[in-house]
Amino acid sequence: MTNNHHQHGHHPTEHTGSHSHEHSHSPEDEARMAKMLDLDASVLADHLAEVTDWIAGNAGTPHKIADLGSGTGTGTIALARHFTAGTVYAVDSSKTMLERLHSRVVALGLNEHVVTVHADLDAQWPEIGNLDLVWAASSMHHVAKPAKTFAEVFAAMNAGGVFAVIEMDGFPRYIPEDLELGTHGLEARIRAIIDNRGWNKYPDWETDLVAAGFEVEQRIFSYDFAPEPEVVGPYAELLLGNVRTGIADQLSPEDLPIIDALLDQAHPAALVNRTDIRLRGSRTVWLARKP
Numbered sequence: 001m002t003n004n005h006h007q008h009g010h011h012p013t014e015h016t017g018s019h020s021h022e023h024s025h026s027p028e029d030e031a032r033m034a035k036m037l038d039l040d041a042s043v044l045a046d047h048l049a050e051v052t053d054w055i056a057g058n059a060g061t062p063h064k065i066a067d068l069g070s071g072t073g074t075g076t077i078a079l080a081r082h083f084t085a086g087t088v089y090a091v092d093s094s095k096t097m098l099e100r101l102h103s104r105v106v107a108l109g110l111n112e113h114v115v116t117v118h119a120d121l122d123a124q125w126p127e128i129g130n131l132d133l134v135w136a137a138s139s140m141h142h143v144a145k146p147a148k149t150f151a152e153v154f155a156a157m158n159a160g161g162v163f164a165v166i167e168m169d170g171f172p173r174y175i176p177e178d179l180e181l182g183t184h185g186l187e188a189r190i191r192a193i194i195d196n197r198g199w200n201k202y203p204d205w206e207t208d209l210v211a212a213g214f215e216v217e218q219r220i221f222s223y224d225f226a227p228e229p230e231v232v233g234p235y236a237e238l239l240l241g242n243v244r245t246g247i248a249d250q251l252s253p254e255d256l257p258i259i260d261a262l263l264d265q266a267h268p269a270a271l272v273n274r275t276d277i278r279l280r281g282s283r284t285v286w287l288a289r290k291p
């Protein structure tokens with residue numbers, strides 16, 4: 001972890017080789033990102049439910065709720081379902097994400113409980129106050145000045161309210177040990193390159209949250225399970241395909257053909273043809289309370 005707040009860590013899915021800021025992403029990047037976020041939510045549904053339950057259990061009965069950097073609505077929908085008497089304000093700087101979120105919310109019959117707010121948190125805090133619960137999943141490492149945003153969140157909250165900051169501890173791991181193919185150590189080598197590029201990089205948020213006035217508790221939620229092959233195969237393929245595109249220039253000549261075999265649907269050992277994929281990873285949650 002780092003304390004460099006000016007990093008803009010990216011999900012491999014949003015990555016096309018540039019390190020440009022979030023707002024300059026092309027519609028194609030955003031569509032790819034949206035698809036990945038939806039897949040994350042469906043493959044990791046049980047894990048996310050565990051995270052949501054812990055936060056919800058600490059939040060009392062919130063009336064006004066905000067999801068900052070809502071993306072396609074994974075958090076918004078979980079919150080709207082949990083707190084049926086509340087209103088969730090889904091805040092995002094991307095219209096593509098908000099449009100997708102809106103369609104999902106309508107399809108689920110939750111639109112009376114959800115308000116989309118198109119706003120760039122780097123520019124100006126949106127007109128939302130008296131919040132009882134604020135949720136920010138994989139989004140605070142995208143804002144330019146987290147300390148400023150945390151202070152704005154604090155000011156927009158009611159006393160006793162909860163601000164949940166959630167980050168993915170790196171990307172899910174999924175490459176099986178395959179002696180014949182020679183995958184041993186491959187995931188660690190990929191991880192080292194990704195970490196070095198600063199994707200998904202975030203600091204320990206506790207310092208900034210405490211500085212903003214919050215009382216903070218932290219918990220790590222891990223998962224290690226074997227989803228249905230037909231679900232996890234395409235998911236792992238998408239993740240590895242994005243890695244392949246993003247870091248091809250840094251992969252060794254020994255690793256490239258192994259990755260290509262894993263991505264080659266005609267290959268018997270390809271990710272989509274395997275039945276031995278376990279998904280492993282974790283999320284860190286900072287539960288910050290306004291005294």
Ligand SMILES: C[S@@+](CC[C@H](N)C(=O)[O-])C[C@H]1O[C@@H](n2cnc3c(N)ncnc32)[C@H](O)[C@@H]1O
Nearest residue numbers: 069070071092093094120121122137138139142
């Ligand atoms: C990695 S996605 C996470 C989405 C969602 N919270 C989830 O967990 O699935 C980050 C989201 O933050 C949004 N975002 C990034 N910078 C932002 C900013 N300055 N203001 C508002 N939203 C921002 C992006 O558009 C994107 O939808």
